[in-house]
Amino acid sequence: MSDFLGYQGKRVIVSGCFSGMGEATARILLDLGAEVHGFDYKDCALPLASFTRLDLRDEAAIDSAVAGLSGKFDALFNCAGLPNIAPVLDIMKVNFLAARKMTQAITPLLKEGSAVASIASTAGAGWPMRLETHKALASTPDFASGLKWCEENIGEIWEGYAFGKEALIVWTMMEACHLIKKGIRLNCTLPGPTQTPMMPDFEKAAPKSVIDGITQPINRYATPEEQARPMIFLNSEAASYINGVPLLVDGGFTGGSATGQIDMSFMSVFQEEA
Template sequence: MSHATSGVTVRSNRDNDDSWERQMAADILGYAGKRVVVMGCFSGTGEACARQLVALGAEVHGADIRPSPVAGLASFTQVDLKDAASIEAGVAGIGGEIDALFNISGLPQTFPGEDVVTVNFLGIRHWTHAWLPRIRAGGAIVTVSSLGGMNYLARQPLLAEFMGNADIAAGRAWYLANAATAGDPYTLSKEAVNTWTQQSAPALMARNIRINCTMPSPIDTPMLDDFRKVAGDAVLGAFAKAKGRFSTPEEQALPLILLNSDAASFVSGVCLAVDAGLSGGLATGALNMQQMLAEAAAG
């Protein structure tokens, strides 16, 4: 490809390599040979993500509170996201520089509220900050949030107060003192993830590091039973209405892989709904939540 400027023909670098298009087609995601870390690879979306990254040729280092069944990991490190010392030891144990960080661990509301906000946000933030000096230029971070956090822009004053607690202990203490005002801990934690993602993007881009998150609708994993205990079948059924079924772990893992890939090199600060059009339908009135709840309750 070329173009003329002031009578001079300027040729792009692509013309110097006739195989550029073939190379991009063969490895458009660009994971071959890259060093990545997956937090939360014991089961569900995290397990599916780690398996696919191994298949794509990445050097995959897994971390979780329980051992991962994924074959082909370069290493596995046990990390408790409720414990700052465990987090820091985990980062040091894996060591070295990385190209991409996948934050996929999470807890539902069936756990104590202070643990939910810690694992889903406070611990993930501490873990990510511990990795930042080791993330190479051109690297990327992606975190799993939730549709449960989609109202984050309406709660910025409360979220600023919660997120202003710089460490895990202070954040847990704040939640315990403000639980009644903060509301559902899962919702609070995911709203914080969305806010943190977008707030962090400009400063990280100055270092050529991208950060994004996804907001899944309910996923068909063992954790779905925990959400069923809290929300009930009618609510879960309504959230499955757009597609007519729940998402699979693989359907959530692949967008995470895309966001951290070379194919998304100009994407940062995005909270991507991965919900088969549910949130878009609700936002524009194409779907009606009250009607969907009534239909789901009626079976």
């Protein structure tokens, strides 16, 4: 496995390594022989090569954290995120603006042939219906201008979590066309419901019937490790021709619903609320 993925001796960065999918990603990368550098707002217990505490809502904190790194790197994993119960602008800062900012800040440190993978969500699957809106947000050049766009379009981003994940997906597809010219691939994963420390927050915000419905047809939550491994694959040498891809990791829900094989009656709760 380690030879196939090629992480032995590679230098990687995991943003959001304290818990959940990010912790699983960092832990598996260590097992694969990588030198792992981590960022998060809480201390990470893993034996990382370096760790920096930072608040991803703060652009200056991101710049400071990246300035503390030295040398060249082979991969960046954007794993940090806020749940849908957080304030909407905080969600946009962490789930989209910070992931974009981190990628932009780390790009000069990435070797040719390196890769970046971010965690989006199946909650962002509605991006095609708002493509032009997301292209406008993605076209803002930096954290500050992106935040200004969000503040001026609060009626568009009111969903917070779903909109932020849609934004990350669209930006990934757009930016991948530019980063590849520098020899850097960019992809994201779209996890389905996963048993992480954030899951209780999602369960508070949505009826259990809805969350259970989205687990079809596999009918269980993913583990953090089941979400970490696809990200690790995307950033590996084994995926050297995969670029600009939003990879579904949802146990078959999207495929099943698109082909009419999923019982979608759980969605009636939203029709009743309307």
